[in-house]
Amino acid sequence: MGNVLAFRNLTLGYDRHPAVHHLEGEVPDGDLLAICGPNGAGKSTLLKGIAGVLTPLTGRIEGHVPAREIAYLPQAAEVDRSFPIDVYDLVSMGLWRRAGLFGGINRADRARIEQALAAVGLEGFEARPIGTLSGGQMQRALFARMLLQDARLLLLDEPFTALDAGTITDLTALVKRWNGEGRTVIAVLHDFELVRGHFPRTLLLAREAVAWGATGDVLTSDNLAQARRMCEAWDEDAPACAPTSGRAA
Numbered sequence: 001m002g003n004v005l006a007f008r009n010l011t012l013g014y015d016r017h018p019a020v021h022h023l024e025g026e027v028p029d030g031d032l033l034a035i036c037g038p039n040g041a042g043k044s045t046l047l048k049g050i051a052g053v054l055t056p057l058t059g060r061i062e063g064h065v066p067a068r069e070i071a072y073l074p075q076a077a078e079v080d081r082s083f084p085i086d087v088y089d090l091v092s093m094g095l096w097r098r099a100g101l102f103g104g105i106n107r108a109d110r111a112r113i114e115q116a117l118a119a120v121g122l123e124g125f126e127a128r129p130i131g132t133l134s135g136g137q138m139q140r141a142l143f144a145r146m147l148l149q150d151a152r153l154l155l156l157d158e159p160f161t162a163l164d165a166g167t168i169t170d171l172t173a174l175v176k177r178w179n180g181e182g183r184t185v186i187a188v189l190h191d192f193e194l195v196r197g198h199f200p201r202t203l204l205l206a207r208e209a210v211a212w213g214a215t216g217d218v219l220t221s222d223n224l225a226q227a228r229r230m231c232e233a234w235d236e237d238a239p240a241c242a243p244t245s246g247r248a249a
């Protein structure tokens with residue numbers, strides 16, 4: 001089994017201030033990986049780097065998945081819900097890669113959109129403007145769009161935050177179904193019980209990797225205490241790293 005991603009001395013940050021520091025490691029094809037860590041540990045920053053939204057300060061991400069095969073679901077707070085479209089149009093955007101920006105939607109596509117809406121329990125919501133959806137309904141709609149995207153690598157940033165137990169169960173089942181189809185899933189998660197129950201591998205981040213491997217070995221009380229200490233000790237105004245063996249991408 002090959003790797004979909006490799007981090008090589010990767011440092012990511014903002015305005016030359018590093019937020020993820022000298023990360024090394026690989027994500028194997030078909031992985032179901034949780035990224036955990038305290039607030040401000042750099043979890044979202046790492047997903048943005050993988051998604052190509054953020055360019056490394058130093059080091060690099062070796063990606064073996066073309067950008068069009070990556071689906072990225074940012075934190076709910078970052079999704080603009082004032083955009084005036086309805087649920088049907090939002091979900092149908094998942095077909096963009098196949099249909100093209102101005103491609104028409106044919107009968108088979110319409111059936112796929114209906115199946116995706118049914119899979120997330122949103123039948124009957126087709127004509128609802130997305131601005132009128134609850135948080136959980138919006139997340140279901142975004143999952144339906146991902147279903148249609150048919151991506152090989154799925155990046156989910158806190159996908160279950162503020163959702164009720166039923167919605168979390170339904171959407172976790174979808175994530176596992178995607179992974180069962182051979183897709184690689186990387187999800188930022190704060191709920192350790194959920195991670196222990198469903199994610200075989202975990203990266204514990206505190207600006208740098210504290211531990212990375214089998215979830216049971218990573219989410220120990222010692223490692224979690226170490227991650228908290230490292231985040232508390234971090235200097236927010238630390239300057240950019242001196243150039244290292246890695247190369248800015």
Ligand SMILES: Nc1ncnc2c1ncn2[C@@H]1O[C@H](COP(=O)(O)OP(=O)(O)OP(=O)(O)O)[C@@H](O)[C@H]1O
Nearest residue numbers: 014015019037038039040041042043044045046236
């Ligand atoms: N757009 C930005 N500009 C400047 N600094 C940023 C920006 N986004 C994040 N940061 C900083 O980068 C660091 C890591 O933030 P990040 O959002 O990656 O953490 P996180 O682990 O996802 O946290 P949380 O669990 O709170 O979502 C923090 O110190 C944060 O203040």
